[in-house]
Amino acid sequence: MFVFVLLLLCIGHFINGDHTFGVEVDANLTACHDKERQTLLDINSNLDVWRGKESKDCCQWMGVTCDKYTGHVTQLELYDSSKYSLSGNIIHLLSLLPQLQFLILSKIDNQFHPIPNTLSSLSNLRSLKISGANLSGPIPHQLASFSNLMYLDLSNNSLSGPIPAFLGYMTSLIRLDLSKNRLEGVIPKSFKNLLHLVELDLSENLLKGSVPHFAGCSFMKEAISNSSYMYDGRYMSVLYSPVPDSPGCPSLHKLDLSRNWLTGNLPGSVGKLLNLEYLDVSSISLEGVISDVHFLNLTKLSYLDLSFNPFALNLSSNIRIKFQLRTIKMQSCKLGPSFPMWIQTQRSFAYLDISNAGISDHVPGWFWDLPRRLKFLNISSNEIKGTLPDITSTFEYHPGLDLSNNQLEGMISLSTPKLATLNLSGNRFSGKLSFLCRIDNALTFLDLSNNLLSGSLPDCWQRFREKLMVLNLSNNSLSGEVPSSLGFLSQLQALYLRKNAFVGEVPKSLSNCIKLRFVDLGENKLSGNVPAWIGETLSKLRVLVLRSNRLDGSLPAQLCYLNNLQFFDLSNNALFGNIPRCFGNFKAMARRGFQDANMNHYYYSYMLGGPTQDFDLRRCYAFSSQYKIYCHDDKAVFIDNALVAWKGTRREFERGLYLVKSIDISSNKLYGKIPNEITNLRELVSLNFSNNKLHGEVPKHMGRLKSLESLDLSRNEFSGNIPLSFSQLTLLSYLNLSKNKLSGRIPTGTQLQSFNNASYIGNSQLCGPPLAQRCGPPSPPATVVETKNVEEDGDEFWKSYYMGMGVGFVVGFWGICGTLLPV
Structure with a gap:
């Protein structure tokens, strides 16, 4: 035996390039x-x-x-x-x-x-x-x-075509990683020959067919001594013994087939992978039932991801699970309606996600005795009932808890101080928020929106000054003034207090929160002026919503400093005065794309990688359908919801908010003209100036707003013609010009005739289709505009037209009259 071990050591040193032993x-x-x-x-x-x-x-x-x-x-x-x-x-x-x-x-x-x-x-x-x-x-x-x-990694490229069968005959392979490519076809049957494979990662490709069986690996026997290979620059050794007669691939400890187009059932032979530690078959359309047979012999399994599959998990109540999972991911699986009792056997998990799993049961009491090493818990988007007990676990880390979108009710009495994120939104919790003052300063994300919470905000926000990035208390019954201690939140990037009963002015202390990107204080009872300091200090703002309050005064020109603003809503207040001409300087509304290269706060630190871990785009995409994030390159962008006056109705945008560039200052007392500079905002998608006292002509260059899909100028005092440049608004799907003083022919030959009468009623001097009122002799069709630069919306054409007509008249006049004059 000693000689055999010595031989293995010699071989290892030889492969590492050291041809001497002990020298x-x-x-x-x-x-x-x-x-x-x-x-x-x-x-x-x-x-x-x-x-x-x-x-x-x-x-x-x-x-x-x-x-x-x-x-x-x-x-x-x-x-x-x-x-x-x-x-x-x-x-x-x-x-x-x-x-x-x-x-x-x-x-x-x-x-x-x-x-x-x-x-x-x-x-x-x-x-x-x-x-x-x-x-x-x-x-x-x-x-x-x-x-x-022994080690082949071609991951994260753009490789295409099928996985070649010859890879299955490279029998020395220990690790094979072809993930994050565009490979297609089926998994080669020759892979059964990879007897010594330890890790297999084929995730995030376009593979089809069924999940392969793994029983065939046992038909080959081979003895290999200690071998060394390099993994990311580190030498590692693998000691092989003769292959046992037990079925399965004896060496495989990691199997990742996630995010492909594989279908069918999960074969029972997966349960014969006796050394399997890591199994990820998420997002591959598995069907049928996963039962005891898949898990009984997997004594070493520690990572299990079955998320986003339509199969049903049916584990018997007396199953003797021999493994202890560290990670359990079963989002959007069919686990309910009863609470999965087998979780009681798992007392060491750090990550548990059973969200959107059809559970409509009460949570058993034993569940809340959570593991000390918990990092993330997600039971959201079910119909879980009952109350939330006072979780007394002493956590070693600062975990994230997501219990949102259930039917939990009662008071919130959490006394556990160590939390990184807390999401209790979309439940029926009631009572005060005094418990917040018991949570320590590690909290980065807090969402208590859409509950029945009442009372005033506690004035202890200075305790979260170092970490808190997202605060959402929207849609509750909170009242009183917004406490000035919110100004201590120097890391705050998103503040949502919408739809409560807050009074008083917008606290000036928020000017200290210079990292703010999203601010929504709409649908409250706030009063006073729109603060000028918002434009002077909050230069990173992407979203500003103050709609449906009691704000008055004029629009401060300092708002024009918000070069990054993409969503702007001051509607339904008592604002008066002119629209500042500098509103045309909102540069982000003139540029294509979501202008936020530095947006790097994550919805959940542990779920998406977070500030202290490597960003995982695969996980980001997997969760983007449920959570309010937009995944792009090496970041996850938080894009929480907002109400948009969209095509005549109030619509709530969540995942699509980053695409909507909008201005809404409707239902105020604004007067004067629409500044021509507004037409500089060429990427604007929605514009609403309705229900004010604006007058004058509609800017003739409105056709420059080529991205516009929704335009509402109704219930004002606009006069003159509808500009011919409207014919260039080819994406326009909602238009309301009603109840103004517009006159003349509705431009023809464009999509303007596709809108119904409601878009134009209340303008007694408008004529032409789709209105029944007829016009005089038709003007030349708007399609002639194409002979000139469309940026000038046809006006130059009509200048030339009338000039030409005038010259023609003069020439014709003298041609006729000249024959009558004496020579």
């Missing part, structure tokens, strides 16, 4: 080869990663390791920690490093070039990782020559 070797014994050094210099000419070190021995360069005796480059690791700042097609050069054993290229932009066939010449490779490198095209069959490869 210290000088790392500088042999310099790198000239040809290989030149190859690295050629690589450097593209990437510039070794600037200033060209004169040194390339074996001493960062990320380069050479054999200590031969000088050949055996390991190359290039990793770009930024977002694609290293760019260049360098992979074809790697074939000139024939002794490479370990290769890592991570986030090196390959500019969508395919994997070169020449890479197959690296027959000594043991570990190959080219992830996040913008590779495209199929996986070339030449890679079949990597007969000794």
Whole structure:
């Protein structure tokens, strides 16, 4: 036995490049080869990663390791920690490093070039990782020559085509990661030959077919001694013993097939993967029933994600579960209507999500004895009934709790101080908010909206000054003045107090919350002027809603400093005066896209990765359908809801809010004209100036607002014609010009005739379709506008038209009269 162990150690040292045993070797014994050094210099000419070190021995360069005796480059690791700042097609050069054993290229932009066939010449490779490198095209069959490869990671690229069957015959593979590509077709049957596979990740592709059976792996027997391979730059060893006769893939401990188009049932053979620790089959349309047979023998399972599948989970009440899960994700599975009692066997979970699972039961008392190491609990979007007990667990971390959108009721009496996020929205909780003063300063997210809470806000917000980023107390029965201590929330990015009964002025202390991006204080009883300091200090605001209050006074010009404003609602107040001309300076409403590159606060720290963990776009997409987040590149944007006067009705926007660029100052006492500068806001989607005392002509360049879908100018005193440029508003699907003093012909040949009479009634001098009132001789059709620049909405055409007509009249007049004059 001693000899056998000694042999294994020798093999491990040999593979690591150390050909001696127990002898210290000088790392500088042999310099790198000239040809290989030149190859690295050629690589450097593209990437510039070794600037200033060209004169040194390339074996001493960062990320380069050479054999200590031969000088050949055996390991190359290039990793770009930024977002694609290293760019260049360098992979074809790697074939000139024939002794490479370990290769890592991570986030090196390959500019969508395919994997070169020449890479197959690296027959000594043991570990190959080219992830996040913008590779495209199929996986070339030449890679079949990597007969000794143990680690293959081509994840997070744009690879397409089928998964080649030859990968199933690379029997030395220990880890295979092809996730986050565009691979399609079925999982090859040859994968049953990957007897020593420890990790398999095929998630986030376009794979179809059924989940493969795993019983076939047991038909091969092979004994392999201690082998070493490199995983992200770290050497790891795997000790293999002869394969047992028990069925299943004996080495597999991670299986991730999530976010594909796989269908059918989860095969019972998954329950034969005796060493399985990590199983993720979320979002692949699994059907049928998952029962005891899938779990009875999985003694080592610690991570289980079955989310977003239509199957039913049917575990018997007396099942003897032998594993202790650390992570349980079963969002949008069919677990109910009874509460899943098998969870009582799991006392070590840190993450539990059984949201939207059809549970309409009371939560049993034992459930609230939560594990000390809990990080995140989500039982939201069910119909869970009952009260919330005083959770007395002493948490080791600061967990996030989401109990939202259920039927919980009664007082909130939480005394556990250690919480990172708390969401109790959409229930029937009542009583006061005094419990908030017992929560410690680690709270980052608080949502108590849509309940029956009453009383005034506690004045202890200074305790959350370091962390709290989102505060939502909307749609309750809270009253009193908004406490000035909210101004201590220096990290606050979203403040929602809508639909309560708050009185007094908007507290000036909020000017200290300079990180605010979303402010909604609408539907309260706030009074006073619209504060000028909002424009002077809250420069990051994207959303400002003060609608349906008792605000008066004029619109402060300082609001024009809000260059990032995209959603602006001051409707249904008592504001008077002119619309400032500088409202045309809202730059974010003139630019395409959601202008918030720095928006980085997450809905749940632990759910989406959060500030202290790597961002996981896969998880972000999985949760974006339920939570108010917008996933893009390397961030999750919080986009909570807002009420928009949209196409004649009040509509609540949630996930789509980031797309809506809107101005609504309707139902006030504003007078004067619409400033022409408004037409600079070319990405504006909704504009509502209705029910004011505005007069004059509608700006003739309104056609510049080409993104406009909803326009309401009704119940004002506008006069003159409807501008011909309205014909350019091709996206317009709601129009209301009623109850004004407009006159003349409704422009023809456009979509303006598709609106019904209600869009134009109350303008006694308007004529033409769709109105019954006829006009005189028709004017030239609006389609002639295309002969001129459409940006000038046709006005230049009519100037030329009338000038031409005038010149023609003069020429014709003198042509006729000239014959009558004496010679």
